[in-house]
Ligand code: GDP
């Protein structure tokens with residue numbers, strides 16, 4: 001029975017999902033995004049060029065791969081139009097042929113973005129650090145059963161439906177001070193709506209299950225990371241969707257029994273962008289060096305990413321929730337600059353308890369990471385071959401495998417497609 005393999009981030013996003021989906025895509029007939037929206041920024045590098053995708057699945061540069069935006073996604077037509085035009089200008093890719101959009105995906109309308117901004121401003125110092133792409137307000141309307149979906153754009157009364165929802169938003173926005181030019185926003189929204197009508201708007205759950213029944217291979221591409229999951233992340237400092245494996249079931253219409261491999265992707269260290277707890281964060285010069293060496297600046301917002309050592313309690317948690325079957329370790333090359341590498345194996349809580357589980361009060365609890373140290377590899381490993389892996393890097397990997405109890409089957413040593421070691 002054909003299965004859906006899932007690839008998702010085990011940390012706070014930006015693990016390198018885009019690169020690996022692109023690397024794995026030739027093995028798959030279909031790549032499908034199942035949640036999130038333009039808050040994602042997935043970077044791919046090949047032939048000396050870099051591409052950042054926000055809404056289009058990362059299989060788009062592989063000629064034979066179908067790319068589906070699933071029902072669990074929130075879609076901003078303006079961002080999608082810009083992205084499609086950008087890809088089409090650089091490559092001879094027929095997006096009308098190999099991009100499919102679920103009619104059940106929720107639409108981000110301009111007022112969702114304004115609300116995101118208004119809510120964040122109102123939170124003051126407690127702000128989430130949202131990408132302000134309208135993600136939270138759009139999922140709110142989905143759950144509140146008043147959202148608009150991609151399929152609605154084909155209805156004669158779409159403009160009416162749009163007006164009804166934006167009027168609801170205007171009533172809320174009245175209580176906030178936010179500057180905007182509505183006629184510009186509305187015009188670009190409807191231009192984008194007309195634009196996306198030329199693409200394949202489909203019943204994606206049928207399409208995906210038909211593909212499975214025909215024996216096709218499918219890769220589900222996660223966005224964000226498990227520690228940003230709405231249920232299991234560091235609430236309220238999370239995104240508004242289920243970023244975990246279960247999200248692939250609801251976000252694509254795939255039964256749990258049809259999930260195959262679960263690829264859990266993580267950086268050899270940790271990063272986080274936006275607010276919220278980060279037990280191993282380095283607020284010193286070491287963190288600064290990590291950020292510089294790893295070029296840790298947001299792919300969507302350009303914000304500096306917070307950096308720190310690897311955190312095994314949180315990785316164990318993500319592995320448990322997702323049922324990870326294979327681990328993929330990214331950015332091994334970045335740690336080359338450190339003679340000694342630290343690994344957080346446990347947390348010490350305020351009352352002295354030592355544990356390798358995540359406390360409920362993660363957000364308010366004072367946590368001291370307990371580290372073990374290993375000798376670094378201190379040499380350039382960018383793009384090296386498997387047989388040239390330094391002993392210390394192999395020891396680091398072996399230690400992590402032993403702790404995490406899942407094999408590390410891939411090691412990435414640079415941003416390019418080719419800088420990838422399959423173990
Ligand atoms: P995603 O959101 O999970 O797809 O990750 P991002 O694209 O937001 O961030 C990952 C960043 O690391 C991008 O700039 C990638 O080009 C880069 N990258 C991916 N793998 C590696 C690696 O092994 N080494 C280095 N140095 N950079 C990498």
Ligand code: IMO
Pocket residue numbers: 009012013014015039040041042128129130131132133135136222223224225228237238239240273274275299
């Ligand atoms: P990819 O797919 C890293 C973070 C934001 C903020 C919180 C909520 O590239 O890994 P939202 O815009 O969803 O309201 O933001 O989640 N965040 C991400 N961090 N990578 C992402 O996506 C992210 N998408 C959202 O910084 O802290």
Ligand code: MG
Pocket residue numbers: 013014015040041042043299300
């Ligand atoms: Mg990213």
